[in-house]
Amino acid sequence: MEFKHPYLPVTKEIESEMLNSMGKKSLEDLFGNIPEDYRLKRDLDIPTSKTELEVARRVQELASKNKSADTGRVFLGAGAGIHYIPSVVPALATRSEFLTSYTSYQPEISQGMLQTLFEYQSMMAELLGIAVVNSSMYDMATGLAEAVLMAARVNKKRSRFLVPDTINPVHLQVINTFAEPAGITIEQVGHDQKSMLLDLADLRSKLDNQVAGVYVENPSYLGFIESQVDEMSRVVHDAGSLLVAGVDVLSLGILQPPGDYGSDIVVGEGQYLGSAVSYGGPYLGVFGCRDSMKLIRQLPGRLVGMTRTSNEPYERGFVLTLVPREQHIRREKATSNICSNQALVAVTAAVYTSTLGPEGFRHLGEIIAYRSHYAAKQLNKISGVTAPAFGASFWKEFVVRFEGGVSARMVHESLLKRDLHGGKILTEEYPEFGESMLLCVTELHSKTTIDELVEVVRNVVTNGGGTR
Amino acid sequence: MTRQRNPQDSKYRQADWNEPLLFEMSVSGKIAHRLPAVEDEVKSLVGSLDAIIPAAMRRKHSPNLPEISELQVVRHFTRLSQMNFSVSSGIYPLGSCTMKYNPLINEQAALNPGLAWLHPYQDVSTCQGALELMWELEQWLAELSGMDAVTLQPPAGAAGEFTGVMVIRAYHKHVMNEGDQRKEMLIPDAAHGTNPASAAMAGFKIVVLPSSSEGLVDLDALKAASGPQTAGLMLTNPNTIGVFEKDIGEIAGIVHDSGGLLYYDGANLNAIMGISRPGDMGFDVVHMNLHKTFSTPHGGGGPGSGAVGVKEKLTELLPVPRIVKAKDGRFDLNYNLPQSIGKVHGFYGNFGVLVRAYTYICALGREGLRRTSEIAVLNANYIAHHISQIQGFSLPYSPNTPRMHECVISAKNLAEETGVTAMHVAKRLLDLGVHSPTMYFPLIVPEALMIEPTESESKEDLDLLIGAFKQISNEAYSNPDIVKSAPHSTALRDLDEYRAAHPKTLTLSWKMHLKRTAK
Known part of the structure; x- marks a missing residue:
């Protein structure tokens, strides 16, 4: 009996009709280029096709083996946040037109996504107190790793990067994965035993003309607020290094935004902005920098820019811009290999942020x-x-x-x-x-x-x- | 203003809302959401906020975020969504991106609170279902690709590439003790840009291999480039022009004989599921784009997932943690792998995407996956055959060899004879209710239009696409201006990209806009 499936609109009869129209006899004619030796001569060892109802039952069976954290009885954070999600957020962000589109390569028919991402960039910029935010990195950990690489590109001749030794240990692990092949050394700066704040004397002693950047986490992984940011910013900039700040975006309604204390590059976890914890992903690397072309040209990731039509009457519109930084143009010289990002999570964050105000x-x-x-x-x-x-x-x-x-x-x-x-x-x-x-x-x-x-x-x- | 509307254009019209930015709608004092008040007992125990947050660290000025009502939020984003073309709107034959149908059951599954509301650090006893799902998905992807172990941690295709080449690097460095010597990664000139970018991030020197006159790997060039300095070769198969590299056995032999490893870019895996496996072709490392082959939605650019499979000798090098299944059937996370390349993501990867790939594989099963590839290949060949017969279009490189999941059509003749370029064709397609193919890629094809119809499109929709190409060809030869000035029926047209990118007018946020216009 013919195998039929809702996702597959070509029946055997249509298949023959299509083959005939191109002068082919059988499907096999199309696969002739695959040498016999490399054909799989058995069925895949994967279960047979299930109906939608059966799939739904299997999903429920798996889900019921887990304990959901939506009860408000789980006191875990450490880089993933359990927060309330207003109902408008998933309803709007998962609208099919957003969900099932690709990167907005054709701006004429993608203004909706482009404007939304521009609004995301703009609202994050307001929260962070910084001018530029890209349209997303994978998560805060990889965003921070990219910030380290970016700092070393901006400060070309410098190959050391300093982090507080109270840093999120997973973030440190991810940074090390990326920094090591790039020839960047990650060094840790000590802390005061009682206050846990960064040891400024240790920072001063480690800063020299080889340090590309210094990281400050605020609030820190261990929860404390790093209050010496102004002093750190001065010391770091005096040494010609960049200040990279990692912040909790939800804290920025009451805590000082990193732009205000002179951060050059800013990263944060955007999952907190309307996305479920989802066992660790998909999350959202919020990534921004100061309004400086020296920095902007080294930014990884996609950027949406506001522009207008070429001819009168001018109409406002949005496009992907500064594309020559990216891998599909610059290949091995690109600022990053990132292609697919977390656009839909950024859309979610945009809806959430405009809902909260x-x-x-x-x-x-x-x-x-x-x-x-x-x-x-x-x-x-x-x-x-x-x-x-x-x-x-x-x-x-x-x-x-x-x-x-x-x-x-x-x-x-x-x-x-x-x-x-x-x-x-x-x-x-x-x-x-x-x-x-x-x-x-x-x-x-x-x-x-x-x-x-x-x-x-x-x-x-x-x-x-x-x-x- | 009036726009030229051609009676021959499709009935498809995208919404053309003149939707302001949220910032322009803001009215002080409006709210779209209320949060619960803090209990009095809590407040009285804690006291004043000033006592607990240092004054120097308090925010001085409220962020300039929009203040609008809940309904305004709903209308705003509903209208913007209506100004966005998607797979749900129409045919989206963007080559190499595998824009297939994204089944709705997948979305429902990913939203299930038992999966969506799990914290990654929950006790493993409370996440057995999630770990089982991931473990099972790893087994299936290993079987599909012919690999021995799979990691689901990389959050995108390029992240999978980075992970894969880092594994190759670790193999030469720690297993073979040849790290100092094997510094070169071989990459064909037609490869995706992410390949060289990822290899460069892993510290490799890129050696570009020219394609042969058939558009395949040039074996002589490969032989000449391979040696004791070679770390590996990154390859897609079928390749970027949609043709299966028939000499893959010899290619693998050359690379392996030189001591290098073979990396499979799984961007084109949709062509061969259940038919041929990278592992059987000799590949040592593969990444699979779950957002392509396994139907998870592209979300306007992401999130994706770039699962990586490896052969036995490389399993110890994969990122931590690994999911392990104990003899009693319980699942756990193992961080104890001293040779591991480390971590490439904050947690375990894009779990929500994994759930969707899992339900997709469940729904299709072994027979459905194979049939998916068969139809994907049938559809691509149907397109290649019929469009290459249209005046002005051709199928360069091995024109008589069947295509696999995609084909690259050249509009070179059209451009020479009428002045209508691939770019013009792409823009005119937008008028006809079709998303444009991938343009000007790969670079080895002049005036390239890379078309991947996927198995999701019916013959009727393929005929619509072919019809659109016919109409554009007719127009190009009779009234080329209508094509050159396209699109006509879209919400916006002819956006000034130069202005967008110029340092004087570059506007990446509302804040930058206010600053620039204040000057």
């Missing part, structure tokens, strides 16, 4: 600050628990330390039993912190749930792991 960003920043501090204060009341474990100030995430023979793992397991999920366990990566966990509190975490979390922790610490 300035008032929403400020309010969200405040809610998160209040709730995370509430959680820390309640945890800190427990004897044997320190929260935050260090740092003068924090916004969304903080490290909590457990003492008195209670391990972070025990706390984690006890929370899981109560259908709660604690923060990322740091004990192995940061043995110097002792038994510790990186907690993340957002607008999704109600006071009730935070109280519940605190109660479980209190029980574990008080009873040495036994819960009621």
